[in-house]
Amino acid sequence: MSEVISASVHRKVKSPSRFRFPAPDIVTLASVVVLVAFLSAWEWVLIPLLNISPALLPKPSAIAIALWSGLFVGDLGADILITLQEVFLGYVLGSAIGFALAIPVAGSRVAERILYPYIVALQAIPKVAIAPLFVIWFGFGMTSKVVIVALITFFPVFVNAVIGLRATPAEQDELFDVYNASAWRRFRYLRLPNSAPYIFGGLNVGVTLSVIGAIVAEFVGAQEGIGSAIIRAGFALDTAGVFAAIAVLTFIAATASAAIQAIGRKLVFWMENPKG
Amino acid sequence: MEQLESFIEIKKASKKFVTRSGDHVTALADVNLSIDKGKFITLVGPSGCGKSTLLRMVGGLIRRSSGSVSIGGAEIEAPTSGIGMVFQSPVLLPWRTVRQNVTVAADIGGANRREVDERATKFLDMVGLNGFEDKYPSELSGGMQQRVGITRALVHDPEVLLMDEPFAALDAMTKDKLQVELQSLWMTSRKTVIFVTHSIQEAVFLADRVIVLAPRPGRVVDDITIELPRPRTLEMINSREFGDYTSAVRKHFEAEGLVQ
Numbered sequence: 001m002s003e004v005i006s007a008s009v010h011r012k013v014k015s016p017s018r019f020r021f022p023a024p025d026i027v028t029l030a031s032v033v034v035l036v037a038f039l040s041a042w043e044w045v046l047i048p049l050l051n052i053s054p055a056l057l058p059k060p061s062a063i064a065i066a067l068w069s070g071l072f073v074g075d076l077g078a079d080i081l082i083t084l085q086e087v088f089l090g091y092v093l094g095s096a097i098g099f100a101l102a103i104p105v106a107g108s109r110v111a112e113r114i115l116y117p118y119i120v121a122l123q124a125i126p127k128v129a130i131a132p133l134f135v136i137w138f139g140f141g142m143t144s145k146v147v148i149v150a151l152i153t154f155f156p157v158f159v160n161a162v163i164g165l166r167a168t169p170a171e172q173d174e175l176f177d178v179y180n181a182s183a184w185r186r187f188r189y190l191r192l193p194n195s196a197p198y199i200f201g202g203l204n205v206g207v208t209l210s211v212i213g214a215i216v217a218e219f220v221g222a223q224e225g226i227g228s229a230i231i232r233a234g235f236a237l238d239t240a241g242v243f244a245a246i247a248v249l250t251f252i253a254a255t256a257s258a259a260i261q262a263i264g265r266k267l268v269f270w271m272e273n274p275k276g
Numbered sequence: 277m278e279q280l281e282s283f284i285e286i287k288k289a290s291k292k293f294v295t296r297s298g299d300h301v302t303a304l305a306d307v308n309l310s311i312d313k314g315k316f317i318t319l320v321g322p323s324g325c326g327k328s329t330l331l332r333m334v335g336g337l338i339r340r341s342s343g344s345v346s347i348g349g350a351e352i353e354a355p356t357s358g359i360g361m362v363f364q365s366p367v368l369l370p371w372r373t374v375r376q377n378v379t380v381a382a383d384i385g386g387a388n389r390r391e392v393d394e395r396a397t398k399f400l401d402m403v404g405l406n407g408f409e410d411k412y413p414s415e416l417s418g419g420m421q422q423r424v425g426i427t428r429a430l431v432h433d434p435e436v437l438l439m440d441e442p443f444a445a446l447d448a449m450t451k452d453k454l455q456v457e458l459q460s461l462w463m464t465s466r467k468t469v470i471f472v473t474h475s476i477q478e479a480v481f482l483a484d485r486v487i488v489l490a491p492r493p494g495r496v497v498d499d500i501t502i503e504l505p506r507p508r509t510l511e512m513i514n515s516r517e518f519g520d521y522t523s524a525v526r527k528h529f530e531a532e533g534l535v536q
Binding site: 171174176178180181190193271 | 383
């Protein structure tokens with residue numbers, strides 16, 4: 001009887017080793033329809049009807065043209081590459097430090113009491129407020145942006161990793177007691193996999209924050225990058241250029257977030273949803 | 277064995293602890309128990325009688341307050357590789373396949389990988405899990421998960437198998453089936469088994485000896501040798517002799533109920 005139950009359960013569980021794109025369903029179709037309707041209304045109803053100046057609100061078609069010329073004629077392509085590098089380096093650095101610091105804090109109450117107040121204090125400082133300092137310290141180049149992105153990414157990864165590394169059920173710990181498992185093996189084979197769903201939750205929050213961080217850092221002082229492109233377009237009253245840059249940013253953040261979620265689902269295949 | 281000592285010797289073992297509110301509790305008071313090698317022992321009693329505490333003491337998972345526990349003449353102070361443990365919930369690691377769960381001792385306990393692999397194949401076959409080696413725990417029924425838990429406990433070839441209410445969370449039919457399976461597994465491997473349960477019927481069905489425990493303080497109140505022939509069948513549960521054994525155990529709990 002139990003075999004029958006397990007066989008039917010098995011059919012429902014997706015194979016963890018394969019990733020398949022979902023078939024286009026009615027919901028996806030509906031959201032595409034909503035987008036097309038929204039853009040059409042903006043293009044052919046809102047702008048002509050209210051006679052809004054393109055300097056205030058350009059048509060979607062004007063934004064698309066600005067995006068096209070920015071990418072293939074102007075410097076937007078180079079700006080995108082710069083921002084992507086800042087986001088990537090800062091994100092990797094911040095996540096790595098967040099995870100590395102979570103290990104002692106999760107493992108020892110003493111380390112927690114020593115480190116936690118400083119980490120929380122660091123998080124309480126608005127990053128926008130200290131961004132100018134980093135520009136003074138590290139210059140107008142990429143370093144100051146990477147540091148700010150790292151600082152912003154650090155916290156969600158750190159907090160989630162601490163919770164995750166402590167989320168091991170007591171009974172699993174007792175199993176490892178039975179085998180006299182060393183501290184390293186307990187970490188490698190028990191704490192780490194149990195923390196993975198939480199860590200991916202933190203990484204997912206961190207990835208959208210990291211894009212915001214890069215733009216804020218570029219606003220404060222930069223000659224290149226998408227943030228700098230937005231400032232330049234703003235000064236030139238090139239509203240369509242501003243919208244084009246925003247569209248690019250949205251695309252980057254959404255794609256990066258989707259990528260992290262896909263990696264998370266693949267690595268943490270035993271959980272329905274990553275925590276966080 | 278030539279010596280007079282039994283394989284497992286528990287002498288005046290006690291466990292006392294202080295609760296958070298400052299009360300002193302005696303979980304186990306002066307327990308004496310001698311267990312011969314290859315025997316199937318069940319510890320039965322109501323909750324709070326210290327049966328799980330006694331089991332964990334034998335496994336070296338809990339420090340005793342006083343007394344001694346030895347296996348094969350060696351005093352138990354910490355878990356050893358001579359112990360296999362089965363828990364009430366299967367405690368499977370959800371990110372490992374059935375085979376990876378069963379052979380976890382090779383990763384975390386330093387057991388020989390090749391020997392563990394060989395025994396894993398043999399035992400998985402015996403409990404009917406062949407063909408399920410590459411499935412994940414979430415793809416198995418509760419009964420099959422506990423079979424994995426039992427196989428894992430046997431795979432490093434321990435001398436003593438400790439089982440803490442392993443079938444308590446299963447439905448009645450699966451429970452019956454697994455009791456019969458455990459009996460045949462034990463009859464072929466002849467491990468020394470200590471099996472904790474609160475089910476009198478389960479205790480009598482499986483045991484060579486039923487140790488009856490009572491609470492406050494946790495202590496042994498009876499030690500009943502079950503002389504039903506093996507292999508025992510589920511039909512035997514309805515027999516007169518079986519009933520005599522279960523009522524002999526039950527009368528202690530009724531007496532305990534009157535005391536309270």
